[in-house]
Amino acid sequence: MYQQRLPIILASKSPRRQELLSAMNLDFKVVLKEVDESYPEELLPAEIAVYIAEKKAKAFDEDSKGSIIITADTIVAYNGEILGKPEDAHHATEMLTKLSGTNHQVYTGVSLICNGEMRSFYDTTEVFFNDLSPEQISYYIKNYKPMDKAGAYGIQDWIGMIAVKKIIGSYTNVMGLPTEKLYKALADQNWTV
Template sequence: MYKQTLPIILASKSPRRQELMKSMNLDFKVVLKEVDESYPKDLLPAEIAVYIAEKKAAAFADDSHENIVITADTIVAYNNEILGKPEDVTHATEMLTKLSGTNHQVYTGVSIAYGDKMHSFYDVTEVFFNPLTAEQIDFYIANFNPFDKAGAYGIQDWIGLVAVDKIIGSYTNVMGLPTEKLYKALSGF
């Protein structure tokens, strides 16, 4: 069992990650820093998620001497295309239309840093969507906030309740933080 002995910084503004950390009974504070999330174009989706998580952790090098710093990055991959956060309603509609009636992968890269040590890992979940009508997509975009979510959706939202047929892998990974792997990594860190 993981027993927290050091303060934890969660370097994420994601309310879903914060909720998951609270559910894990971890005591943490949220600290944010601006980080350039660009990445080399020749990376695979899992490598991109870890690369960005590590860039975020590197921004906290000074903070990691007294705190464990946890960073994460989630991306959605559909037919080898990376679907990030939508820029506007049209972009969100395009993304959800692509995902409708198909399957895609959700990758989350996580970095845990303390002092000069960093441990990074990723998780992947296969998500299968039922077909969505244009009316359902419009309803979701108008009533929920798809603009801060990779792939323009949150599995914990309405769309997850009606569109997700099944998943293979971690549910919390699709929310943005693979808690099962994080807990194991913290226990071994």
């Protein structure tokens, strides 16, 4: 069982990640830094998620003395195409239209850094979507906030209730933080101040 001995800093503005850490009964604070999220084109989806999570963690290297910093990055991959956060409503419509009636993969890379030492991992979930009508897509985009979500959707939102036929893998991974693997990583680490 994990017993928190060090302060935890979540380096993410994602409300979903904050909710998940709270649900894990972890005591944490949120600290944000702007980080360039570009990546080398030749990387595979899982490598991209880890690469960006590690980039975010490196920005906190000097702040990691005596604290565990958690960073994460989630991407959606459809037929080899990376679907990041949509730029506008039209872009969100394009993404959700692609995902309608098909399956895609969600990758989340996570990095933990403490006292300059970094450990990273990723998780993958296969998500199967029902067919979505143009009206359903339009309703979702107008009434929810898909612009801050990879693939233009949140599994915990209304669209997740009607579109997701099944998943293979971690539900929390699709939300943006694979809590099962995070808990194990925290419990397995032997960080001291």
